Amino acid sequence: MQKKITRLLVLFIVLISFTSCSVIEGIFKAGMGVGIFIVIAVIAVIVFIMSKIFERK
Template sequence: MQNLLKKIVPLFLISFLFTSCDLIEGIFKAGMGVGIFIVIAIIAVIVFIISRFSKKS
């Protein structure tokens, strides 16, 4: 029972202390950062592949 309370009490505190707008804002900021990283990684891979093909010709 004590272990269950240790898990549930922080969840209730977080849900009451953070408004839903703050939580959603944090999720979107993290998502935007990951999205930018993925786009840069894809561009780097494309540039790498193009440079490998242009050296062989």
């Protein structure tokens, strides 16, 4: 129980200390980074699959 209260208190302090705009900006920056990583990973998988399909023997 004490651990939950501590976590909620830390979350509350973090939310108060940041302005809402900076929090939203951080979320979008992280989302953009993750999105770019996912797109590159998907392209790499597609290239790998295509190279295995069209591999000459």
